[in-house]
Amino acid sequence: MRKAKAEMLKQEENERQTLGLTTAEEDWRLARETLKKLKGGPMKNVKSNKELKSEWGKLRREITPKIGQLTNDTREINRISQQLVDLIRPRAGSDLYYACLSSLAKAILLQCETEVTAEKRSALPLVQATINMLSTLPDFSSIFWAKLYQRAGPWPVPFVIPSTDVDGTKFTDAERRKALGYREEESRVEYGNRLSGIMRLYFLILFANVQSPLDKMFQMQRYWVWFARMLGEGQLLDSSVAPLLMHTGLDVGGLDAKPAFGRQWIKMLGLLYEGVTTGFGGSTERLIGGQTPEGRAARVRVQLQVERIMTSE
Template identity: 55%
Template sequence: MRFSAPRSLSPSPVRGKVRSRSTFGLQSGSEDSDYDSDSNSNSYSSSDSDSACSPSSGASTSASSSTDSFCYASDSDVPIPPPNPRRRSQNPAEQQYIEETVAAIRLRTRHNDPYEEWEKQTRKDAFRTARKELSATQIRLRDQKASTRGREQQRLAAIHAQQMAEVQAQLEVMRLKQQKDESSLREAWKVRDKKVWDRIESVIKVEEDKVKARLEQERKLREEEERVKNEAELKRKLAEEKKRQEEEERQRKEQEERILKAEEQKREEEDERQRLEDERIRTERLQSEEAQRQKLGITTSDEDWKQARANLRRLKTDTMQVIKSDKAAKSEWGTYRRKITPKIGQITNDSRAINDIFDQLILILHPTDRPPHHEKIYTALLYSLAKAILLQAETEVTAEKRSAIPLAQVAFKLLEKLDGFAEIFFAKLTQRVGGWPIPAVIPTTDHDGTQWGADGDRIKAMGYRKSQIGEGLETTGEYTARISGIMRLYFHILKIEPTYRPLHPMFQLPRYWVWVSRLMDERGLLETAIAPHLLYTALDVLGSHARELWGHQWNKMLELIYEGVTVGFGNGRQIGGQSPEGTGARLRVQFEVERIVVGHA
């Protein structure tokens, strides 16, 4: 190990007798400053002289001619400085200690440790070797990753191509079958029409021939004076014939109506029997899977609806009624609520505007310039925030579906950031659109088993609201447009990937699969006119993304949906029923399924 010490220049005779003094680490202001200065100057001058003239100093002799340093031939030639009258004399022990110290310092400054040099060189070599091995390893790993990625992409491309070929082949088979069925139906209708008209014309011709023959016979048998009487008789008979035909036609129509009513009643009984059978099978299946569902944490549609309904009732009774009954709390809640509503209306499809609105809403709910809100006021503000977002979706998204994207981004950020907002938002969502976010059929009793009130509580629970145009409930068109706008917002929220933390299970992407599968399994919901509208909305927002995510399984779901809107299930019952609204929505669903399949070809 090396040691170093500062060296002072040897005094030059040319420069005079002023010499630098070394205290060897002692303070110059101590009591022995005079003594130490004198003794240290002598010994250090001697060490400098020896060091400068020693062979180990390299080219010191040659460099002395160009510097102010001066080298003596020996220690005896060094002049003795004049004594300082202020210094005390040194005893031999002190002189010897100083000389030994100087000698020790000189030895340490001149010492060269080979092990230390070897250790430094070894470290450099090891670092160089490690860096070379690291570079080689990184290159090898990068090449391996690139090769693996290429093989995986080729494999996925082959799988996608095979699946696309299978879907196209199935679609082609279904298209050919549909064309064949349509051709056979047309031919059958043509044959039937021809037979009917031929029979009608033959009957008319026979009747005309009969009348003509009878008239001709009567004309020949009677004289001219009986012609008027014969004509009157003929008119009477024709009137009776017409009356008889009308009576027969009336009886025939009554018979057809009785047959249609009997068939309709039979079909209704069959549907009711099928519904009860499906309900029984579904109940047995749910009972058999109950233990497994509880183990996996999976809930049914009825359980989800009851939980949302219970949360809504708890919010209204435990929070909103308490806030509205307290004048001070109601005033504070109203002040901040009036700040929330304009912010929601200012949302535009701009990332900076979205972030600004989000930050402003967070400051309203978590103010930094005052103490935090009381728990109930905070919950009431979350309730108002959820209501404002849903009302904005009812107005803007219904008019322009692209406006759901920025509104969904703000809602997603709030769901991700605000504690307790997810349960409140989903409860409010269920209140505004009924059981469609789950989806679930509203039962005949409330979530706690009590009967619905007489003032249309069940109709309200189904999502119906008062009409904005006239009195009474909103029409089917108004109801469908409003529900579709809110559900489009919900599907856009499911589409966004979380960045801060996982959201509530009701707002995670797997809920999209649950929603579609539950809807396709619920006959009562599929036969409503709004079902194909919501299916189209779901496919328009997440259909292509779901196909990329779930692949072949989603293709099976698309096949089932396509069959439901084209051929129908069971007795030919198509999705959306026979209403005009359902027919138009079925066509949109059919085109959307074809677009998704062809778009990924």
């Protein structure tokens, strides 16, 4: 098992070097630094200027309802997407522009947390609209990645958050909980279900057909990298959230990954299966998801997904 896991991580390293991808820590730092710069620069400037704050509030009140109006109709999705581009892009390069990108990303992710968590098919129009924005609005990719991290913590990377922030200051318990993506008064079950909606959007973006390549954070190879990294992060694997998000990922792209990644994906599935059935190395103490009821239930769903993928032609 250790040899197989080491092989997965080595393959992930080779993928990074070949494709020019970054490490998990670099991905986390990028999101964290972008978020800090956004808050300390454009957002701070807009909020401290009465006129800009007023204009931003007006634009935000136009952005949020449009995201809520999305339906599973391609023509309507493209129409609303164009309205959003026309609303935001003329302000490109200004503090107000970045504040609007932040509001747009937040509106998309909030919609995920409510609609997609309740009904997974509702992700499809959000996916197409998000791709339209990622393809059209300058710098939206980096802002969306930062807001994705803000709402979902380390799980999109995935990465175990260190004890200190990117500027070297030590996280307080409250700051660390916030960096993990928790909302106030949120239980672990609520947290996991909300993250499942967000990650479904992310995984769907990775497998979407696009006219031109998106930023590297939103390309298909990130799917394989995500699973490889997860299998290397023992601390994350102990959480009941891990098998929940693995199930979401397998449900979205498990079948498509089979022809895309070939034998490496089959080996990955073998490791996943071991982790949710017998435990790594045959140890029940090393079962993915730990021993909580939520972890056990999610493990069964992962097992069924792996069996479905492996028996497909």
